[in-house]
Amino acid sequence: MYTKICKKTWIITIKGLSLMFNFKTTLLLSVIALTACGGGGGGGGDDSAPPVTTSPGETDSGSGGENNGGTTPTLPTSPAASYATGGTISGYTYTTPDGSEYTMRQPGLVVTGVFTQMLTRTDGTQVSATSWCCGTMSYTTYGTWTHFEKGTHDVFYTGDATLAANVPTQGTATYTGSGMRESTRSDATFNVDFAAKTINGSIAAGDDYGSAVAMQGKISNGGFSGDAQSGGENGTFIGHFNGPAAEELGGIAQFSDSTKNTSFGATKK
Numbered sequence: 579m580y581t582k583i584c585k586k587t588w589i590i591t592i593k594g595l596s597l598m599f600n601f602k603t604t605l606l607l608s609v610i611a612l613t614a615c616g617g618g619g620g621g622g623g624d625d626s627a628p629p630v631t632t633s634p635g636e637t638d639s640g641s642g643g644e645n646n647g648g649t650t651p652t653l654p655t656s657p658a659a660s661y662a663t664g665g666t667i668s669g670y671t672y673t674t675p676d677g678s679e680y681t682m683r684q685p686g687l688v689v690t691g692v693f694t695q696m697l698t699r700t701d702g703t704q705v706s707a708t709s710w711c712c713g714t715m716s717y718t719t720y721g722t723w724t725h726f727e728k729g730t731h732d733v734f735y736t737g738d739a740t741l742a743a744n745v746p747t748q749g750t751a752t753y754t755g756s757g758m759r760e761s762t763r764s765d766a767t768f769n770v771d772f773a774a775k776t777i778n779g780s781i782a783a784g785d786d787y788g789s790a791v792a793m794q795g796k797i798s799n800g801g802f803s804g805d806a807q808s809g810g811e812n813g814t815f816i817g818h819f820n821g822p823a824a825e826e827l828g829g830i831a832q833f834s835d836s837t838k839n840t841s842f843g844a845t846k847k
Contacts, residue, residue, distance in 0.1 A: 585665070599688050603694070604713065648833075650812050650814060650833075650834065651813060651832045653714070653816050654816065656798070656799050656801070657799055657816055658801070659800070659818050661735060661737075661816060661830065662733070663733055663734070663770065663832050665732060670683040670736060672723075674708055674723050674735075675725075676706065678706075679711075680708055682710045682719050683713075683719065689711075690714050691711065692708065692709050692711045692761045692763060694709040695707070696708075706723065706724060706726060706758070707722075707726070707760065707761070708721065708722070709722050709784065710722075710725050712756075712843065715737075715755075715828075715845060716806030717737045717738040717820035718735070718736075718737040718738075718826045719737060719823040719828070720735040720736075720828045720829075720842060721733070721734055721735075721758065722734075722758055722759065722760055722761070722839035731759065731837050731839050732839065734832040735817060735818075735830055735842075737828050738798050738820050738821060739819070739820055740818070740819040740821055740823065741800060742800035744824065745819055746823070746824060747773065751846050752767065752770070752847045753767070753768040753826070753844035753845060753847065754844055754847055755843045755844030755847065756781075757767075757831075757840040757842040758840060758841050758842065759787055759788055759838075759840050762784070764783070764786070765781070766782070766843075767779065767780055767844070768844050770797070775796055775797040776795070777794075777802045778794050778795075779791075779842070779844075781840060788838065789809035791808045791838075791840055792806065792807045792808070793805070793806045793807075795815060801816070801818035801819065802817055802818075803817075806831040806832075808831070808840075811831055811833050811835055811838060813833035813834070815829060815830065815831035816830060817829020817834065817842070824846070828842065828843040828844075
């Protein structure tokens, strides 16, 4: 039997009322309890002898990957408006590889920050966790799914895609946001040259996030794709512009070592 646990650091806006939750704050002026776990299915299992679990090693030093001999992940032939390396994504609903379903945006409820739902065994052993971000973005959601027992880390993105005809064809722009591994975010920047149809991105390294990510790609069909590097390993990245006129972007970078996989989202400055 599994137990679902919610972890959240967020700001919630409900019908114009903003409530800020910061569990690192030492002075607590008031406490408001909200039940926000919803959707998702559990799964059966024998909890009498739970397996020993180890979280994926996501905090590598960046000096090299253990799976450099693996195959660089291939990209779809055309950038998709929504994409997941594991499970399925439809609109703002993500279904994990084990069949749990999460609707990440609800009418009247805005979650700012990372929202995490964790599946554990009754003895507290972590099985998997699904995290997504960010309510501050109007058109984009991105997230991760980690299976601790299998040591795999899948990523996904979705949004209100920009029509290819509405992506600018002249000028340059800078997009800023964040990349995410498990529930940890790190600053991300993307430089876009619409005339040259190029995009270059970077996600900063961090003690909890792990090795930095660099990306170089081409714009086509409302989205973009290209090469990525992280921790000495080569990979690929893919994403899409979102909003009526490419106000935001979202995507993922993936590697043969799935613990380096990252999702990202950014807003035009």
